Amino acid sequence: MASNYTENFTVEKCKTSKINDVDFDDLKFGSVFSDHMLVCDYKNGTWEAPKITPYQPITLEPSSKIFHYGQSIFEGMKAYKDDNGSVFLFRPTDNCKRLNISAKRLAMPELPEAYFIDGLKALLELEKDWIPTAEGSALYIRPFMFATGQGFHASPADSYKFIIACAPSGAYFSGQVKVLIEEQYSRSANGGVGFAKAGGNYAGQFYPTQLAKDKGYQQVIWTDDNTHDYIEEAGAMNIFVRINDTLLTVPTSDRILDGITRKSILSIAEAEGIKTEVRKIKVSELIEASENGSLKELFGAGTAAVVSPISGFGFKGQDYELPKLENTYGALLKKRITDIQTNKVDDPYGWRVKVC
Known part of the structure; x- marks a missing residue:
C-alpha cells in the first residue's frame, strides 16, 4: 500500500x-x-x-x-x-x-x-x-x-x-422489469446536480417510482425536464435501446450520470462489432420502433445489476412489449464485463485492478 x-x-x-x-x-x-x-x-x-x-x-x-x-x-x-x-x-x-x-x-x-x-x-x-x-x-x-x-x-x-x-x-436479478415512461416528474434539470451521485437525486425519485409501482410497473423511464419528449435514464441506471442491430444510448449532461458501466458497455460493444450511437432518443421514436417491430431490446446499465433487461413499457395508458430474443446484446455485454471483472478473460482495457 x-x-x-x-x-x-x-x-x-x-x-x-x-x-x-x-x-x-x-x-x-x-x-x-x-x-x-x-x-x-x-x-x-x-x-x-x-x-x-x-x-x-x-x-x-x-x-x-x-x-x-x-x-x-x-x-x-x-x-x-x-x-x-x-x-x-x-x-x-x-x-x-x-x-x-x-x-x-x-x-x-x-x-x-x-x-x-x-x-x-x-x-x-x-x-x-x-x-x-x-x-x-x-x-x-x-x-x-x-x-x-x-x-x-x-x-x-x-x-x-x-x-x-x-x-x-448475491447475484443481482431483477426479473422481467416493466417500466413506465414518466410524463410529469423529472429526475433532474439543466444546471442542476443530476450528473452527481448526490443522495437527494435518489430521494426525489422515490415518489414518482412509487406512483408507477401502484400502476403495476417496477420502475420509471425518466424523460427530459422541459418537454418530456426525450428519454434519459431507467430508474437509477443509464438506459440502452436496441433498434434493429444498432445500440443507442443518450449522451451524458447536467442531468445524466456518467455511468462507469455505461462507458464500459460502449467500449465492449465497439470491440464486438456492434454499431452504437450516442444521441438523444425521442419517446415517439421508441413508440414507433415498438409498433413497427424494429425495437429489439431495452435495458438499464449500472453497478448493481450490470445489465437489467426491460420486458415492456407503458406510455399514455398503453403498454408495449419487447420481443423475447434468445441471443441479446444485453446478455452478451453483461457476460463480457463480468468475465473481465472476475478474471475469467484477459482485460485489454486495463480496467481490472488486482488488490491481493
Missing part, C-alpha cells in the same frame, strides 16, 4: 467477526455488512489520515448540516474473487474521479486519490473473506461522504466525513 499517509494509517480490528453468522447462500443486496469500514474526517481545511475501524454506528449532532442542507454524495463499486482467490476491483480510479466531481458540485472538499484507492485496498485486504464466490455474487462497496459541520445557517459545512462500507451480495 504505497501512499503518503501509510505511516499514520491506523487499523483497529474488530474483536469478534460476524462472518460465521452470515448465510452466504442467501445474500440480499445491501443488507448484510462486513466487519470493518474505512473512515476519514475533513477538519480545519484538510483531510486527516484515513483509519480502518470495526463497522459501527455514527454519532452526529442534531445541528449537523447533513440533516438540513443535504450535502451527501456516494459511489457504488464491487470487489470480485477469481477461481484462485485473488481479489480485483473494476475501474476504481473512475469511481474516485466521479466522487470528486460530485463533491465539487455540492461544494464539498475533494478527496485525495491515494486516500480513496489505497484506503480501499487496505480495507479489502482485511475483508477479503467477505467476498462471496458464487456465480454473479460480489462484495458491494459503498464509498460516501457527508457534511458533519454544525449550524442552521444555509452555507456549506466546515467539516465532513468520508466512509467506505462493504456488503456481500
